[in-house]
Amino acid sequence: xxxxESLPTGHAHDHHDASYLTPKGGFWxxxxxxxxxxxxxxxxxxxxxxxLVMFFLGGVAALAVRMExxxxxxxxxxxxxxxxxxxxxxxxxxxxxxxxxxxxxGLIMVFLVIVPSVPASLGNFLLPLMIGAKDVAxxxxxxxxxxxxxxxxxxxxxxxxxxxxxxxxxxxxxxSTTTDAEYWRVVWMVLGAFILGFSSIFTGxxxxxxxxxxxxxxxGWFDMPLFVWGIYGAAVIQVLATPVVGITLLLxxxxxxxxxxxxxPALGGDPVLFQHFFWFYSHPVVYVMILPxxxxxxxxxxxxxxxxxxxxxxxxxxxxxxxxxSFIVWGHHLFTSQGPVGAAVFxxxxxxxxxxxxxxxxxxxxxxxxxxxxxxxxxxxxxxxLFLFSIGxxxxxxxxxxxxxxxxxDTYFIVAHFHYVMMGGTIIAFVGGIHMWWPKMFGRMYxxxxxxxxxxxxxxxxxxxxxxxxxxxxxGMPRRYADYxxxxxxxxxxxxxxxxxxxxxxxxxxxxxxxxxxAGKKAPPNPWGALTLEWTHTGPTPIEHNFHHEPVVTHGPxxxxxxxxxxxxxxxxxxxDPLPEGAERH
Amino acid sequence: MSTISTDSGHGGPAQDERPYHEQYHAAHHFRxxxxxxxxxxxxxxxxxxxxxxxxxxxxxAYAVFRMLHPExxxxxxHYLDVEYGLINTLVLLLSSYTVAAGVxxxxxGDLRGLKxxxxxxxxxxxxxxxxxxxxxxxxxxxxxxxxxxxFSYPNAHDPNEPLWWGVYWVATGIHASHVIVGIGLFxxxxxxxxxxxxxxxxxxxxxGVGLYWHIVDIVWIFLFPMLYLIH
Ligand code: HEM
Ligand SMILES: [Cu+2]
Numbered sequence: 068x069x070x071x072e073s074l075p076t077g078h079a080h081d082h083h084d085a086s087y088l089t090p091k092g093g094f095w096x097x098x099x100x101x102x103x104x105x106x107x108x109x110x111x112x113x114x115x116x117x118x119l120v121m122f123f124l125g126g127v128a129a130l131a132v133r134m135e136x137x138x139x140x141x142x143x144x145x146x147x148x149x150x151x152x153x154x155x156x157x158x159x160x161x162x163x164x165x166x167x168x169x170x171x172x173g174l175i176m177v178f179l180v181i182v183p184s185v186p187a188s189l190g191n192f193l194l195p196l197m198i199g200a201k202d203v204a205x206x207x208x209x210x211x212x213x214x215x216x217x218x219x220x221x222x223x224x225x226x227x228x229x230x231x232x233x234x235x236x237x238x239x240x241x242x243s244t245t246t247d248a249e250y251w252r253v254v255w256m257v258l259g260a261f262i263l264g265f266s267s268i269f270t271g272x273x274x275x276x277x278x279x280x281x282x283x284x285x286x287g288w289f290d291m292p293l294f295v296w297g298i299y300g301a302a303v304i305q306v307l308a309t310p311v312v313g314i315t316l317l318l319x320x321x322x323x324x325x326x327x328x329x330x331x332p333a334l335g336g337d338p339v340l341f342q343h344f345f346w347f348y349s350h351p352v353v354y355v356m357i358l359p360x361x362x363x364x365x366x367x368x369x370x371x372x373x374x375x376x377x378x379x380x381x382x383x384x385x386x387x388x389x390x391x392x393s394f395i396v397w398g399h400h401l402f403t404s405q406g407p408v409g410a411a412v413f414x415x416x417x418x419x420x421x422x423x424x425x426x427x428x429x430x431x432x433x434x435x436x437x438x439x440x441x442x443x444x445x446x447x448x449x450x451x452x453l454f455l456f457s458i459g460x461x462x463x464x465x466x467x468x469x470x471x472x473x474x475x476x477d478t479y480f481i482v483a484h485f486h487y488v489m490m491g492g493t494i495i496a497f498v499g500g501i502h503m504w505w506p507k508m509f510g511r512m513y514x515x516x517x518x519x520x521x522x523x524x525x526x527x528x529x530x531x532x533x534x535x536x537x538x539x540x541x542x543g544m545p546r547r548y549a550d551y552x553x554x555x556x557x558x559x560x561x562x563x564x565x566x567x568x569x570x571x572x573x574x575x576x577x578x579x580x581x582x583x584x585x586a587g588k589k590a591p592p593n594p595w596g597a598l599t600l601e602w603t604h605t606g607p608t609p610i611e612h613n614f615h616h617e618p619v620v621t622h623g624p625x626x627x628x629x630x631x632x633x634x635x636x637x638x639x640x641x642x643x644d645p646l647p648e649g650a651e652r653h
Numbered sequence: 654m655s656t657i658s659t660d661s662g663h664g665g666p667a668q669d670e671r672p673y674h675e676q677y678h679a680a681h682h683f684r685x686x687x688x689x690x691x692x693x694x695x696x697x698x699x700x701x702x703x704x705x706x707x708x709x710x711x712x713x714a715y716a717v718f719r720m721l722h723p724e725x726x727x728x729x730x731h732y733l734d735v736e737y738g739l740i741n742t743l744v745l746l747l748s749s750y751t752v753a754a755g756v757x758x759x760x761x762g763d764l765r766g767l768k769x770x771x772x773x774x775x776x777x778x779x780x781x782x783x784x785x786x787x788x789x790x791x792x793x794x795x796x797x798x799x800x801x802x803x804f805s806y807p808n809a810h811d812p813n814e815p816l817w818w819g820v821y822w823v824a825t826g827i828h829a830s831h832v833i834v835g836i837g838l839f840x841x842x843x844x845x846x847x848x849x850x851x852x853x854x855x856x857x858x859x860x861g862v863g864l865y866w867h868i869v870d871i872v873w874i875f876l877f878p879m880l881y882l883i884h
Contacts, residue, residue: 201682204692272699280692281682310703314710318823326801327819329714334801335725335813340717344710612681 086510086608105206108609110213111192112508115501117216118184122494125175126573131168133532133566136559140550153549165549166233173236174256178263179220181493182352185359186305187216187270189500190298192508194274196601196609197292199283199618204276212269215262222259226252235547237349240330240341244322254323261316264309267355271305274298283600285620292599292624293369293382297362300386304351304358304393312348315341339404346397354393356489357456358386360496361427364452367499368431370597371446372438373640375625378430385423392420402472410469417467424460428453443595444518448499451526455491459484462537477547480540486533498525498576505580506594507601510608511587513579521575528568535561596632596640599624603633674852690857697861701868704831708872711824715879718820722813727884729817732798737788738881741781742873748777749870752863759856767859768846774866775839778832785829793818824876831869838862 087108090097101109131153138150140158148158153168155161191209195202203209226232229250234243243253278299282291319341321327328334330341369376376382398405398413405413431453440446462484466472475481505513535558540546544555551559593602601609604618622630632640669676683689719726755770797805800819811817842862845851851859 195682204682205696206680206682208696268703272696272703275699276692276696279695280688306699306703307706310706311710314707314827317827318710318714321800321819321823325803325819327823328801328816329718329819329823331801334819335718335722335816336819337717337721340714344713617684 084610086606087611088510088608103210105202105210106611107191107195107203107206107209108508108613110209111188111190113213114183114191114216115188115508117220118180118188121175121179121220125172125180126570128168128172128175130566130570132165132172133563135165135168135549136551137563138560139553139556162549163233166235166547167231169547170233170235171227171231174223174232174260176489177236178260179223181356181489182263182267183216183270184356184493184497185363185500186274186298186301186355187212187266189363189497189504190274190359191270193504193601194277194295194298195281196605196613197295197599198278198281198286199600199604199614199620200277200281201612201614201617203273204281205273208269209273212266212273215266215269219259219262219266222255222262226256226259229255232256237345238316238319238341239345240319240322240338241332244319244331251323254320257316257319257323261313261320264313264316267305268309268313271302271309274302275306278302283618283620289380289383290620290623291383293365293376293379293386294362294599296383296386297358297360297365300390301355301358301362303387303390304355308348308351308355308394311344312352315344315348318344339401342401342404343397346400347394350397350400351390351393353485353488354389356493357424358389360452360456360493361386363496363500363503364427364431364449366597366599367445367449367496367503368434369625369627370503370595371443371449372435372440373596373627374434374438375623375627376430377433377436378426379623379625381426382430385426388423389420392416392423396420396467399467399472402469403476414467414469414472418464421460421464421467424456428457428460443502444513444515444522445499445503447519447522447526448495448502451522452492452495452499455487455495455529459487459489459491462487475540477545478540479536479544479546482546483533483536483540486536491529491533495525495529501580503595504601505583506590507605507608509584509587510590511583512590512594513583513587517575517579517582521572521579524568524572524575526572528565528570528572531565531568532562533565535559535565591634593632593634596635598622598626598630598632672852673848673850674855677855686854690860693857693861694864697864701864704865704868704872708827708875711820711827712875712879715820715824718816722811722816725811725813725817728810729814729821730881730884732793733821733881734789735881737784738877741784742877744777744781744784745870745873748774748781749867751777752866756856756859756863759851759859760853762853764846764849764851767851768843771839771843771846775836775843778836778839782829782832782836785825821880824880828869828872828876831872835862835866835869838865 087106091100101113104110135152137152140151140161141149143149148154148161151158151161153161153164155164191203229252232243232252233246234253238253238257243257278291278295318327318329322330322336326334329336330338332338365376365382396413396417396419398409399417402410402413431449462480466475466481466484502513502518505511536544539555539558542555544551544558590607592605592607595602597603600618600620604614628643631642677686679686679689683692751770751773755767755774758764758766758770793799797803797807798818799805799815800822801815804815804818806814839862842859845858
């Protein structure tokens with residue numbers, strides 16, 4: 068149970084020893100090499116860069132939204148408008164511009180950042196490495212999905228350049244099909260989302276087949292790192308839910324262009340049908356967002372507490388349970404627009420989905436117990452996830468309770484809830500994961516001290532920004548409004564100040580990363596003493612075909628008590644004292 | 654996946670005279686040909702699952718609107734010509750048979766049979782579109798039996814008929830676009846078969862496109878009774 072061997076693969080290969088990052092030639096050759104690469108690692112890195120750029124753009128929009136809400140609009144004598152940051156044609160024009168910026172923020176963050184974030188970047192990079200494969204099952208499809216992502220983003224950008232849409236990221240009909248008609252802006256935007264769906268489907272499909280068919284010898288389903296399980300669960304949802312939003316958005320485009328009438332009550336259509344279709348996708352997709360975050364969590368927690376993950380199978384199966392249950396709870400987004408019976412049923416089903424999420428959280432906490440915890444930046448992010456996701460998940464239960472939700476629906480309480488899960492969950496785990504795998508991706512260490520400072524700003528800033536939103540939401544502050552009554556001012560001010568702290572935190576991270584690329588210390592192959600294949604079987608950065616030989620797996624991914632981590636200096640990661648005869652470790 | 658891996662060791666620089674499908678090894682990240690075939694087939698099945706889900710959204714919309722406006726839908730189906738629908742159903746069934754026969758031909762190495770079957774399937778696909786376009790879409794459009802606000806048929810019995818036509822055009826239109834994609838795929842297969850790319854040891858693409866075509870066929874098997882037959 069304690070050695071790792073390598074078997075030669077069937078046919079001899081030339082040994083490409085160079086790191087996958089080694090340029091293939093001059094500047095243009097390298098550019099063309101990257102643009103046409105089918106190497107999952109390069110595609111993962113390109114996705115990472117694109118997603119971080121989009122995160123920045125979405126963040127700028129968010130800061131603008133918060134600036135607008137810093138103070139309620141006021142009037143001076145003579146009808147002069149004061150305190151309107153996002154101005155426009157008169158008061159209403161300013162409000163409309165607010166709606167556009169807010170919509171832009173939501174659309175970018177959901178469709179261009181969080182949905183692809185972890186799977187397309189870290190997932191692409193790590194999944195084949197972790198299961199000992201040379202690539203994903205369909206490398207060219209992978210490259211295609213990257214270009215489709217760019218292509219879809221272009222339509223979204225086009226819609227913005229033409230003036231932007233103000234429908235909210237949910238595109239509710241008939242509003243989205245009857246307003247803002249110039250230049251077909253809504254059509255471009257929805258077309259962009261439709262195309263991005265294909266990118267998502269292709270990535271998911273690729274991952275599912277890769278996990279099923281390309282595992283290295285010796286790697287059974289329950290020898291896979293939990294990261295792979297989480298990504299797998301998300302990939303299944305991506306494949307099965309995205310087509311439904313595909314047809315929905317397609318119908319919407321037809322509705323807009325040809326007025327087919329399916330969602331337009333004036334033509335006999337049914338706008339609530341749109342809501343059902345939309346949430347049939349968009350609830351499962353919130354688990355496409357969170358499962359990869361949870362996937363990262365399992366690795367961070369195990370590696371940085373040097374303990375076998377508690378309840379491996381429970382964590383693995385809860386990924387599948389989440390994937391399954393997520394398909395039957397969509398109705399909780401339209402408690403107010405469906406009959407009472409349906410609402411009650413969906414309310415009951417909604418509680419179910421919290422169970423597997425909680426199973427994961429408890430298992431992580433149990434893993435921490437008596438572990439040798441190392442508070443490196445990735446671990447700080449993992450602990451933040453535990454704290455923030457618990458708040459987000461528990462408030463989800465409040466909202467799932469029918470009678471409570473009727474009060475809280477469409478208030479800032481919702482906004483706070485989903486930011487605690489999406490940002491406090493997925494983004495926090497994502498940032499932690501980027502830190503953990505940074506050395507593997509780029510072969511250099513980051514500056515631990517400054518990364519921790521950055522974390523402190525992000526963690527504090529996040530809570531300062533979003534906690535007040537729970538309070539004002541519970542007091543009735545509605546969401547998606549550019550203005551508010553004076554009573555809410557204090558909460559909005561705190562929230563806006565928090566957004567600045569977040570900005571500072573992320574800028575620090577940005578500089579830490581840039582500094583590492585330019586002047587970071589060279590990374591050893593296994594800086595954290597981890598036991599998964601990407602650390603044990605590759606150099607500081609992997610070679611082009613990942614492994615010289617197909618690895619053969621002989622121990623579990625979390626056997627820290629039994630296996631001295633390969634590729635580390637002796638004594639760097641001390642083993643626990645041997646147990647007395649017959650005793651068991653927990 | 655259609656390239657021959659040159660670094661696979663056997664053969665060497667000497668000109669290899671064997672046909673493509675015998676030389677073909679597998680893409681570098683698969684262990685061998687069977688491994689690759691398995692993976693591709695699973696990928697195709699997953700893709701077909703997404704196709705089914707895409708259409709089930711449409712079927713779901715049909716069910717909802719039928720419940721909301723039963724008269725418009727009963728009335729609407731009377732406007733459709735069952736004969737043309739039936740002929741097209743038979744055309745597609747025939748093509749499903751020939752595509753399956755084509756896979757069989759590839760497996761036993763009968764390249765001429767493979768090409769013949771691909772060609773018949775291709776012709777069936779074109780015939781389907783021609784019949785649909787000339788005898789159904791064309792006249793309907795002329796009479797103003799169009800979706801939503803474009804509806805201008807003067808003798809409508811039910812105020813919600815424009816919606817029925819919306820469902821009809823969108824559902825059959827999306828299906829027709831799948832037929833067009835299928836025709837493109839069969840042209841591609843034919844060209845490759847012409848270059849002797851397929852044989853008993855390598856017919857992954859034929860199998861994959863065949864599966865796709867069956868789904869296109871099955872969707873029509875559902876659309877036909879839903880739109881034409883249920884009164
Ligand atoms: C513990 C499990 C969860 C439960 C029980 C839950 C429950 C709910 C409920 C009932 C609503 C609807 C509230 C309303 O609009 O009145 C809601 C909204 C929302 N949730 Fe959750 N949730 C959970 C986890 C998550 C996760 C993990 C994410 C994303 C990563 C998420 C993202 C969202 C979003 C984006 C919305 C608002 C959508 C919108 O209207 O714009 N939720 N949640
Ligand atoms: Cu939901």
